[in-house]
Amino acid sequence: TSKTEYQISMNWIPLGKVQLDNNNKLQFKFDAPSCPAIYRFRVRRGNTESVYIGETDNLKRRFGNYRNAGETQKTSIRINEILRNELANNAEISLSAVIKEAYINYGDGLKEVRLETKTMRCLFENAALLSFNTETTNILNKGSAKKVISLPDEN
Numbered sequence: 001t002s003k004t005e006y007q008i009s010m011n012w013i014p015l016g017k018v019q020l021d022n023n024n025k026l027q028f029k030f031d032a033p034s035c036p037a038i039y040r041f042r043v044r045r046g047n048t049e050s051v052y053i054g055e056t057d058n059l060k061r062r063f064g065n066y067r068n069a070g071e072t073q074k075t076s077i078r079i080n081e082i083l084r085n086e087l088a089n090n091a092e093i094s095l096s097a098v099i100k101e102a103y104i105n106y107g108d109g110l111k112e113v114r115l116e117t118k119t120m121r122c123l124f125e126n127a128a129l130l131s132f133n134t135e136t137t138n139i140l141n142k143g144s145a146k147k148v149i150s151l152p153d154e155n
Helices: 059-067 074-088 118-130
Strands: 007-010 013-020 026-028 037-045 048-056 092-098 102-105 137-139
Touching: 007 118, 013 074, 026 059, 026 074, 037 059, 037 074, 037 118, 048 059, 048 074, 048 118, 059 074, 074 092, 102 118
Parallel strands: 048 137
Antiparallel strands: 007 102, 013 026, 013 092, 037 048, 037 092
């Protein structure tokens, strides 16, 4: 057997706030690019913080799906409902994305990763999920890695 170690690094770019428009629909106060990305909704209400991290091959289209979720888009419907409920209860929701500047080191230095491949997007999505402390942050993703594996306590 041999041991393999990997190091992952990514740069989150703030995109802006999510609000409700006059028709109680999600409103993204920024222009999202039409490119592959990892994205993060941060929901803050009072002393609580929740996050949802996702991956997509087209960021602009994905946000359109959250705003106008089709009846077969279960995740979009679920996240739309959560975000609208949080906003109705005075939460602040911000959005960040990793569009480029995603790197992996598998032994010979950090190399930039192309997020066009779903495999790489999923790897970085789950790495981002692992970076949150579930004792202080509610993870809104179903089946996230933190809910599946047992991580050691950080002392």
